[in-house]
Amino acid sequence: MVKDQLKKSVGWAALQYILFSRVIGVGTGSTVTYFIEALNSVKDKIEGVVSSSNHSSNQLKKLGIPLYNLNSLHELDVYFDSADEIDIHMQMIKGGGGALTKEKIIAAAAKKFVCIVDSSKQVNILGRGPVPIEVIPMARSFVARELIRLGGLPEYRHNMITDNGNNILDVYNMKITNASLLETKINNIPGVVSVGIFAQRRADIVLIGTKDGIKTIIS
């Protein structure tokens, strides 16, 4: 099965984790686009959605699915999102779509994080691809130099301004032996808004679209 079909199948499989009559959190990306398509089929049974990006909000608005501001909610049951990489500890790298900061906020606020991925996203050790980092524009060069000190090779993602008005650095060559420690170290660099390592807030449930069907991992 081609990757796109796996993304679609896992997007639809995630419907089973929706709690009806509640607000749910929704991430960003091509897998989530399929999830939102699936969500449309049950939209009358949910209260609405907290969205992690303008891109997802636009898709949701077009489908007539009500949007909620996170500040108006006392609690959030569940957040659905994909990842660029996920390891056996359910730690992830996210931010391929540049929406990592709001994704991190909603993931942290949610009681459960349901991660939906196709099998190509599974890795033994995080760091196969770049680690995206959202940075305040004036700090971009300073943060890049600090990342080189940590052993990384940062690349400025040109032509990309995040929904928050910031820049993205994609950092290659990171040796991620302790993802949680590296998450803290990078978060502590002044000018970093957030880092796309999701080790401190991992997924609780992972649905993996494989050629043999959906594989489910629950922590």
Ligand code: 5RP
């Ligand atoms: C966006 C993300 C996405 O979840 C990640 O990039 C995966 O995207 P896709 O579903 O298109 O493969 O973190 O910031």
